[in-house]
Amino acid sequence: MMAKIWKQEPAWLEKKRQLAVLLQSRFPTLPAQEEWGDSWQKGTTGISRGWLSLQEDSLTAMPLEEAVNEYSTLLQENLMEKAIFWQDSQLAAMHLANIDCGQFIYLRPQVIRERPIVFSPHLNSANSHNIIVVSAGANVVIEERMVNDTLLPSYEGTEILVGANAHVTYRQANCSTSKNIYRTIHAYQAHGSTLQFEVASQVQTKATVDLYSFLDGQNTQWASVIALDGTQHLTAMVDGFGKGTSATLTQYRDPETVIGAPFKVKAGEPLTISEDIHPLKELASSDNWLKQIMTAE
Numbered sequence: 027m028m029a030k031i032w033k034q035e036p037a038w039l040e041k042k043r044q045l046a047v048l049l050q051s052r053f054p055t056l057p058a059q060e061e062w063g064d065s066w067q068k069g070t071t072g073i074s075r076g077w078l079s080l081q082e083d084s085l086t087a088m089p090l091e092e093a094v095n096e097y098s099t100l101l102q103e104n105l106m107e108k109a110i111f112w113q114d115s116q117l118a119a120m121h122l123a124n125i126d127c128g129q130f131i132y133l134r135p136q137v138i139r140e141r142p143i144v145f146s147p148h149l150n151s152a153n154s155h156n157i158i159v160v161s162a163g164a165n166v167v168i169e170e171r172m173v174n175d176t177l178l179p180s181y182e183g184t185e186i187l188v189g190a191n192a193h194v195t196y197r198q199a200n201c202s203t204s205k206n207i208y209r210t211i212h213a214y215q216a217h218g219s220t221l222q223f224e225v226a227s228q229v230q231t232k233a234t235v236d237l238y239s240f241l242d243g244q245n246t247q248w249a250s251v252i253a254l255d256g257t258q259h260l261t262a263m264v265d266g267f268g269k270g271t272s273a274t275l276t277q278y279r280d281p282e283t284v285i286g287a288p289f290k291v292k293a294g295e296p297l298t299i300s301e302d303i304h305p306l307k308e309l310a311s312s313d314n315w316l317k318q319i320m321t322a323e
Contacts, residue, residue, distance in 0.1 A: 031043075031124070031126050032091045032094070032126075035094065036094055036095055036098050036102070038098070038102045039101075039102075039105075042105075042112075042122065043122060044123075046112055046119040046120070046123040047119075049113070049119065050116045050119035050120060050123075051116070053113055053115055053118070053119055054115050054116070055115070055116050056115050056117045059115075059116055059117045059120075061179050061206055062117060062120065062152075062179045062180075062206070062208065063116070063117070063120055065152065065178045065179055066120060066124050066152060066153070066178075072127055072149055072150055072153065072154070072176065073127075073149065073150050073151070074126075074127040074147055074148070074149035074150070074151055074154070075147065075149070076146060076147040076148045077089040077127075077129050077145065078131070078145040078147075083134070084133065084134050084137040084139075085131070085132070085133050085134070085137065085139070086130075086131070086132045087129070087130065087131045087143070088130055089127065089128070089129065089130070090125070090127065090129060090130045090155060090156070090157065091127065091128075093130035093157075097130065097132065100159065101130075101157065104157065104159065104185075104187055105122075105157060105185075106118070106122050106155075106185070108185075108187060108214040108240070109185035109186060109212035109213050109214045109238070109239075109240065110185050110212045117181065121153055121155070121181040121183060121208075124152070124153040125154070125183075126151055126152075126154075127147075127149055127151050127153075127154050127155075128154050128155040128156045128183075129145050129147065129156040129157075129158075129170075130156075130157055130158075131143065131145070131156075131157075131158045131159070132159045132161075133159065133160045133161055133164045133166055134164070135162045135163050135164060135189070136161075136162070136163040136164060137161070137164045137165070137166070138164070138165040138166075139165065139167070141167075142167040142168065142197075143166060143167070143169070144168075144169040144171065145169075145170055145171070145172075146170075146171040146172065147173070148172075148173045148175075149172065149173070149174050149175070149176075150174065150175045150176050151180070152176050152178040152179065152180040152181065152204070153181050153183075154172065154174065154181075154182055154183070155183040155184075155185075156170065156183065156184040157184075157185045158184070158185065158186045158187070160186070160187065160188050160192045160194050161192065162189035162190045162191060162192060162216070163189070163190070163191050163192055164192045164193075164194075165192065165193045165194075166193075166195075167195040167197070168186075168194065168195070168196050168197070169196075169199075170184065170196075170197065170199075171198075171200065171201075172200040172201070172202075173200075173201045173202075174200065174201070174202040174203065174204060175202075175203055176203065176204050177203055177204065177205060178204060178205070179205060179207075179208075180202065180204035180206075180208070181207075181208045181210070182200060182202070182207060182208070182209045182210065183212075184196075184198065184211045184212075185212055185213070185214075186211075186213040186214075186221065187213070188213060188214065188215045188219045188221050189216050189219065190216040190217050190218050190219060191216075191217075191218040191219060192216075192219045192220075193220045193221075194219070194220070194221045194222070195221075195222045195224065196211075196213075196221065196222070196223055196224070197223075197224045197225070197315055198211065198224075198225045198226065198227075199225075199226040199228075199319045200227075201228070202229070202230075203230060204231070205231045205232075206233070207229060207233040207234070208233070208234050208236070209227060209233055209234065209235045209236065210238075211225065211235075211236070211237055211238075212237070212239070212240075213238070213239040213240070213248070214239070214240045214242065215239055215240065215241050215242060215243075215246045216242055216243055217243025217245065217246055217268060218244065219247075220246075220247045220248075220249070221247070221248050221249070222248075222249045222250070222251070223237065223248075223249070223250040223251065224251050224252075224314065224315050224316055225250070225251070225252040225253070226252075226253050226316050226320055227252060227253065227254045227255070227256075227258060228254075228255045228256055228320070229255070229256035229257065229258060230256065231256075231257070232256070232257040232258065232259075233258045233259070234259045234260075234261070235252070235254065235258055235259070236261050236262075237250055237252070237260070237261070237263075238262070238263050238264065238265075238292070239264050239265075239273065240264075240265045240266075241264060241266040241267070241268070241271040241297065242268070243267065243268045243271075244269050244270050244271070245268070245269070245270040245271070246266070246268065246270075246271045247271070247272050248264060248272075248273040248274075249273070249274045249276075250262065250273075250275045250276065251276045251277075251278075251316060252275070252276070252277050252278070252279075252316075253277075253278040253279070253306065253309055253319075253320050254277065254278070254280070254284045254306070255279075255280060255306060256280075256284075257283045258279075258283065258284045258285075259284075259285050260277070260279075260284060260285070260286035260287075261286065261287050262286070262287075262289045262301075263289070263290055263291070263292040264289075264291055264292065264297065264299060265291065265292050265293050266291065266294050266295055266296075267294050267295055268295075271297045271298070272297060272298040272299070273289075273298070273299045273300075274300045274301070274302075275289045275299075275300075275301045276301075276302045276304070277301070277303045277304065278304050278306050278308060278309040278312075278316070278320075279303065279304075279305070279306055280306045281305060288301070289301040306320075309321075
């Protein structure tokens with residue numbers, strides 16, 4: 027039996043964590059995953075503060091620890107099931123078993139937010155996990171700026187579930203002292219939705235960045251722009267079903283320190299994908315949010 031990580035966990039989450047521990051040896055391994063697993067075995071639970079808490083007609087935001095109880099059905103169906111898949115790898119299963127903090131954001135249908143929704147928690151955690159649910163027809167910009175003081179190898183998971191015909195821009199500029207970060211940003215997109223990732227990935231030691239979207243239905247579009255600074259490994263993949271689905275990836279990176287597998291379709295039908303790679307210094311002449319972030323450091 028595993029000890030509960032949160033004082034109040036719904037039965038489904040307790041069972042799911044136990045299952046992840048029991049079954050993980052059957053899943054594919056990732057290179058050097060022992061580094062994460064060994065340090066997590068010691069059972070350190072993180073501490074965190076500063077999560078966004080909002081209760082409005084159009085929007086709910088709360089720490090994940092509360093949301094698993096208050097939005098139990100929604101999270102039972104979606105936590106590590108549609109964007110980040112807990113059965114994908116031993117590391118993903120270990121992460122599920124050890125999630126100890128995170129942000130939950132739920133946007134109701136047809137909502138248009140003029141201003142970005144920003145969350146900027148301060149934590150010391152090796153297993154943080156955010157889940158953002160944007161209902162059909164909504165239009166929003168969400169910005170994550172997490173500061174993590176852990177020194178342990180860490181897994182930062184963010185899942186974004188986008189409803190039909192919704193339009194989402196998701197920005198991330200996290201800052202961490204972790205000695206090895208596995209930074210996963212995955213999405214599920216229903217038909218007609220558009221999602222843009224703008225990710226500033228800066229690391230002091232080393233990181234793996236894993237981007238993915240499941241484009242489920244016609245005219246679904248995913249566009250990612252990422253700037254990478256420091257020793258990093260990037261993997262980016264998409265799956266697509268339906269006519270008119272497309273995905274583009276634009277990278278600004280230091281060719282000396284960043285390695286990456288070519289952007290590709292994981293499974294599913296062939297879809298239109300394209301990739302552009304630029305030297306990091308070219309970001310200075312672009313006109314986007316990433317330029318402000320990367321030049322502010």
